[in-house]
Amino acid sequence: MTEVVQLPLAHRRGHQAQERATKLRAGVVGLGKQALEDHIPGLLSSDGAELVAICDSAGDVVREQQFRLGVPGYTDAEAMFMAEELDLVVVCVPHSEGRRIVELAASSGIHVLKEKPFATTVTEARELVERCEKAGIHLMVTLQRRFNPIYTSFTQLADQIGTPFMVDAAYTLHIADPSEGWRGRTEQAGGGCIIDMGYHLVDMLLWYFGLPDRVLADMSMSARPDRNYDAEDTALIHFSYDSGLYGSLLLSRFIGPKSEQIRLIGNKGIVHLERGRIRRLSNDGQVVESLSREQAWPSAAVSQINHFCRVIEGMRENVSGPSENLAHLAFIQSCYESARSRAHVNPKELL
CATH class of the missing domain: 3.30.360.10 (Dihydrodipicolinate Reductase; domain 2)
Incomplete structure (x- = not known):
């Protein structure tokens, strides 16, 4: 059964009181090292996006991080996409899981910032290109350099x-x-x-x-x-x-x-x-x-997220x-x- 861990409303508001309403609403799927050390700190420092939900298949990890971050947590990405009004999602999952999460996001009209690699084979990459184009979503692969x-x-x-x-x-x-x-x-x-x-x-x-x-x-x-x-x-x-x-x-x-x-x-x-x-x-x-x-940490992650927000808004070219x-x-x-x-x-x- 899908586990959804919700914070008390007052606790959530306390953490988000200072956020600008104009920011794009972002979720994160996969709470491994890359997400915790780069992408989540980048979102917390971003001018263009705000972190509003997290997801990981490990319930204990979700519980720990959702209270630390003050956002609702999920153990199923599809449930998060259905429950939250997301503009974009950062996907940091094992490579074999990437296609499924990207396709779920595309079906929900959610833009994707995908931790590398984009896909595992040329065939899979071609099919994901077609899926993203058909859904009308932007996808950008995380290439910080x-x-x-x-x-x-x-x-x-x-x-x-x-x-x-x-x-x-x-x-x-x-x-x-x-x-x-x-x-x-x-x-x-x-x-x-x-x-x-x-x-x-x-x-x-x-x-x-x-x-x-x-x-x-x-x-x-x-x-x-x-x-x-x-x-x-x-x-x-x-x-x-x-x-x-x-x-x-x-x-x-x-x-x-x-x-x-x-x-x-x-x-x-x-x-x-x-x-x-x-x-x-x-x-x-x-x-x-x-x-x-x-550079001050996490400068590269912040730059990347801000650039992707501008891609979504039509202000920047999608370089990856x-x-x-x-x-x-x-x-x-x-x-x-x-x-x-x-x-x-x-x-x-x-x-």
């Missing part, structure tokens, strides 16, 4: 290094037990580090350089042979373009310390992008110029909508197909 001036400066600096010919990218972090939780199981996650954490670096590569013409990938599920999991913990992906540009992408949920970088090498210099810093260097490694950013994310799934699916076949795959053919 698109709202960070460090990352938006990349193309400006890249124009100053002559003809680029190589890309070296990596995103690694250490998780002691890759089998822990639903992310260790392909059935729920759709894959491992490529489709999950790797989605951000895939987005950067496609944003800056477009979809490659060839992909060759290798991956492992053997970082912890004493554990049972089938979602890749590490992947090395080689990609190339007919233009002559080529590169590699290292992704890992086991290789520490946490690091993220993209280096673009041209015949007149290098652009080196890291989390919080971007530099242009000469080919011998001397720094020509550097830009860094110190359903159609735009088809290419992401084509790249990711080509990695898995290449790893299985041990051959190059053209991701453009998947579209």
